[in-house]
Amino acid sequence: MRxxxxxxxxxxxxxxxxxxxxxxxxxxxxxxxxxAGKPILRGIDLVIRRGExxxxxxxxxxxKSTLGLAILGHPAYEVTHGVVELNGExxxxxxxxxxxxxxxxxxxxxxxxIPGVKMADFLRHAASNLRNPARKEGEELxxxxxxxxxxxxxxxxxxxxxxxxxxxxxxxFSGGEMKRAEILxxxxxxxxxxxxxxxxxGLDVDAVxxxxxxxxxxxxxxxxxxxxxxxERLLEHNRPDFTHVILGGRIVETGGPELAxxxxxxxxxxxxxxxxxxxxxxxxxxxxxx
Amino acid sequence: xxxxxxxxxDLPGEINKYDFRNDERYVFKARKGLxxxxxxxxxxxxxxPRWMRDFRLKALEIFESKPTPAWxxxxxxxxxxxxxxxxxxxxxGRSWDEVPEEIKTTFDRLGIxxxxxxxxxxxxxxxxxEVVYGSLREELSKQGxxxxxxxxxxxxxxxxxxxxFSTIIPPSDNKFxxxxxxxxxxxxxxxxxxxxxxxxxxxxxxxxxxxNMGQFERTLIIIDEGxxxxxxxxxxxxxxxxxxxxxxxxxVIAKRGARVRYTTIQNWANNIxxxxxxxAMAYQDALVEWVDGNLGSRLxxxxxxxxxxxxxxxxxxxxxxxxxxxxxxxxxxxxxxCAPHTSSRIVSKSISKNGxxxxxxxxxxxxxxxxxxxxxxxxxxxxxxxxSRSDTYPYIELEEQDVMVGHEASVSRIGEEQLFYLTSxxxxxxxxxxxxxxxxxxxxxxxxxxxxxxxxxxxxxLQMEGTVG
Numbered sequence: 001m002r003x004x005x006x007x008x009x010x011x012x013x014x015x016x017x018x019x020x021x022x023x024x025x026x027x028x029x030x031x032x033x034x035x036a037g038k039p040i041l042r043g044i045d046l047v048i049r050r051g052e053x054x055x056x057x058x059x060x061x062x063x064k065s066t067l068g069l070a071i072l073g074h075p076a077y078e079v080t081h082g083v084v085e086l087n088g089e090x091x092x093x094x095x096x097x098x099x100x101x102x103x104x105x106x107x108x109x110x111x112x113x114i115p116g117v118k119m120a121d122f123l124r125h126a127a128s129n130l131r132n133p134a135r136k137e138g139e140e141l142x143x144x145x146x147x148x149x150x151x152x153x154x155x156x157x158x159x160x161x162x163x164x165x166x167x168x169x170x171x172x173f174s175g176g177e178m179k180r181a182e183i184l185x186x187x188x189x190x191x192x193x194x195x196x197x198x199x200x201x202g203l204d205v206d207a208v209x210x211x212x213x214x215x216x217x218x219x220x221x222x223x224x225x226x227x228x229x230x231x232e233r234l235l236e237h238n239r240p241d242f243t244h245v246i247l248g249g250r251i252v253e254t255g256g257p258e259l260a261x262x263x264x265x266x267x268x269x270x271x272x273x274x275x276x277x278x279x280x281x282x283x284x285x286x287x288x289x290x
Numbered sequence: 291x292x293x294x295x296x297x298x299x300d301l302p303g304e305i306n307k308y309d310f311r312n313d314e315r316y317v318f319k320a321r322k323g324l325x326x327x328x329x330x331x332x333x334x335x336x337x338x339p340r341w342m343r344d345f346r347l348k349a350l351e352i353f354e355s356k357p358t359p360a361w362x363x364x365x366x367x368x369x370x371x372x373x374x375x376x377x378x379x380x381x382x383g384r385s386w387d388e389v390p391e392e393i394k395t396t397f398d399r400l401g402i403x404x405x406x407x408x409x410x411x412x413x414x415x416x417x418x419x420e421v422v423y424g425s426l427r428e429e430l431s432k433q434g435x436x437x438x439x440x441x442x443x444x445x446x447x448x449x450x451x452x453x454x455f456s457t458i459i460p461p462s463d464n465k466f467x468x469x470x471x472x473x474x475x476x477x478x479x480x481x482x483x484x485x486x487x488x489x490x491x492x493x494x495x496x497x498x499x500x501x502n503m504g505q506f507e508r509t510l511i512i513i514d515e516g517x518x519x520x521x522x523x524x525x526x527x528x529x530x531x532x533x534x535x536x537x538x539x540x541x542v543i544a545k546r547g548a549r550v551r552y553t554t555i556q557n558w559a560n561n562i563x564x565x566x567x568x569x570a571m572a573y574q575d576a577l578v579e580w581v582d583g584n585l586g587s588r589l590x591x592x593x594x595x596x597x598x599x600x601x602x603x604x605x606x607x608x609x610x611x612x613x614x615x616x617x618x619x620x621x622x623x624x625x626x627x628c629a630p631h632t633s634s635r636i637v638s639k640s641i642s643k644n645g646x647x648x649x650x651x652x653x654x655x656x657x658x659x660x661x662x663x664x665x666x667x668x669x670x671x672x673x674x675x676x677x678s679r680s681d682t683y684p685y686i687e688l689e690e691q692d693v694m695v696g697h698e699a700s701v702s703r704i705g706e707e708q709l710f711y712l713t714s715x716x717x718x719x720x721x722x723x724x725x726x727x728x729x730x731x732x733x734x735x736x737x738x739x740x741x742x743x744x745x746x747x748x749x750x751x752l753q754m755e756g757t758v759g
Contacts (some may be wrong), residue, residue: 072710072714073714074710074714075706075710076706095713095718096485096710096713096714096717097713097714097715097716097717097722098717099714100713100714100715100716101716105715106714108711111711112705112707112708112711114708114711114712114725114726114729115729115730115732116728116729116730116731116732116733117725117726117728117729117732121725122712122715122725125717125721125725126712126715126716126717129717129718129721130715130716135717136718136723137720137724137755138720138751138755166641168729168732169729171555185715189715189716190440213541
């Protein structure tokens with residue numbers, strides 16, 4: 001068993017359900033991130049262990065998506081200070097595909113379209129890389145037959161039309177289809193840590209319920225989850241162990257599931273009043289995302 | 291034995307699969323250069339009838355009288371520094387055993403005999419100026435299908451050849467059609483009788499081996515009423531420091547209700563000028579499809595055309611061009627609507643990288659009286675880096691009002707967001723770029739028979755290797 005020192009939060013064995021297993025740890029320390037020279041995150045501290053669910057909430061423009069994209073290594077998000085580590089390894093020195101191969105995943109709020117590339121082909125490449133992280137371009141993929149079978153089973157589980165696998169990546173997908181495709185990818189790629197960026201946005205109530213249920217069904221509990229949401233229903237089947245409130249590029253409060261409940265019942269007025277300095281830093285021009 | 295050339299530093303290893311050359315041991319090699327004597331000598335070597343000899347000499351005059359085109363690409367060819375005729379073997383093999391060992395090895399390495407066994411209805415393999423091997427499945431020849439090389443056709447089917455030869459592309463059409471007419475050698479001749487459907491592809495493979503070689507095959511395809519055939523051609527050559535010239539003429543006739551598909555996967559070495567004239571005539575309710583993949587060559591100028599001669603005729607042209615360092619792909623399509631109720635579709639995709647240049651050049655012409663005709667053109671360019679270039683030259687000539695003509699063009703770059711999306715799923719940047727490019731050309735690749743689709747994707751992968759840091 002490998003012991004991972006994460007400073008004061010050093011418990012590395014989970015015994016919540018009677019089992020004990022090595023806990024992977026994703027640690028973010030004093031993270032500062034700028035976009036186009038403009039500071040967005042101003043010192044984020046966050047530790048997620050595999051098996052935990054964290055909800056990240058906050059008004060628009062507070063930096064929620066930025067945190068996810070910076071952890072994944074989006075080139076437009078410049079880390080000016082701080083640390084992101086997975087089991088003690090500095091992720092900031094790794095390319096996005098290397099971070100993915102270490103077990104990071106993000107379900108995007110607005111996934112991009114890749115015309116002409118079939119979902120099944122794309123996912124087969126992705127899964128081949130993640131299951132064989134040393135794989136080089138052009139090397140063998142998971143055998144077609146084996147992968148098709150796996151994909152079909154996962155799609156059945158998520159109640160998706162088999163035709164989906166033959167469609168081009170996110171091309172002509174409805175909002176709901178896109179989000180389900182992201183969850184399908186998560187199911188196939190089985191990351192250690194998954195960041196779900198407003199997987200509820202643009203979905204109707206039933207679709208959000210389905211998404212919430214799906215995340216649980218594909219084993220979200222065995223991953224470390226960071227769920228960025230405004231919506232109680234997404235958390236219905238994924239009750240957070242921790243709720244973090246981000247404001248002005250900092251986490252200003254951390255609590256349990258009751259904090260998430262308070263926020264979607266009553267909004268952010270209390271938070272803004274309590275942390276006026278951070279609130280002042282939260283730019284909220286219409287239509288932009290932090 | 292074939293000798294593999296030293297690796298070129300700018301190309302990844304496997305791309306040199308095609309870059310090997312044999313020693314030059316030929317039955318006959320004409321001296322360099324072009325004049326009446328050379329042309330007469332080629333005709334004499336072939337034992338041609340007088341009309342063909344005269345046709346060649348007349349074409350030479352036309353070639354000499356026409357200036358090199360000033361449009362398209364930069365044609366920097368010294369016509370006197372080229373070998374116009376090289377005869378590699380005494381006779382054409384009917385089995386691969388009859389083909390000289392080192393030429394057979396060449397085609398083995400290119401996978402031709404293997405493909406022939408698996409999925410082809412017939413094969414022609416041209417090496418330098420002559421077809422060195424030919425086959426056709428017996429059941430097809432019993433049904434009256436002719437698939438032979440152009441030289442044999444002239445001897446064995448003189449009336450058919452004389453009836454159609456150069457009726458679609460006369461020597462006066464353009465300088466390179468005239469050049470081909472003067473010095474043509476090899477190429478395919480296909481005749482499919484009424485109602486006969488050739489289910490498997492007929493394939494020709496064109497290989498240039500010698501340096502400073504000019505290859506001038508001449509292809510004539512006649513698909514009779516209600517018949518069908520799919521003809522596929524592949525082309526490669528080794529890399530030399532001097533230029534070679536490939537200048538083919540391809541004439542296709544699709545009679546009433548016929549359907550013909552002509553697929554090209556051109557992967558010439560990057561020192562070859564590929565200046566080709568391809569044209570088809572489609573008669574009543576006939577369908578002609580050109581599927582054209584251009585990956586290699588220094589300069590390709592090629593605009594497969596369909597003339598829709600009678601009502602109900604249709605033409606479809608799908609083309610992909612990939613231009614890398616030092617390459618210019620000036621490719622496109624021409625559709626000419628000469629009759630009412632005709633329809634055409636052009637889909638053109640180009641990719642430019644490492645300073646490569648690709649151009650789409652296309653013509654849609656609707657003649658007076660061709661009422662209710664429809665034409666749709668879509669051309670998309672993908673540019674992979676700021677050094678590369680893409681241009682679009684669409685020409686539309688409408689002599690009739692009662693028609694529907696559409697044209698869409700787009701130019702795009704691989705987006706940062708697309709790359710990030712794919713890399714965040716564990717694909718390396720190079721793999722992600724290749725995937726985006728493969729997706730871009732998917733509309734063409736899905737039209738190819740499976741084996742060619744696999745080959746096409748592999749070629750694209752090879753072209754893409756080393757693109758991204």
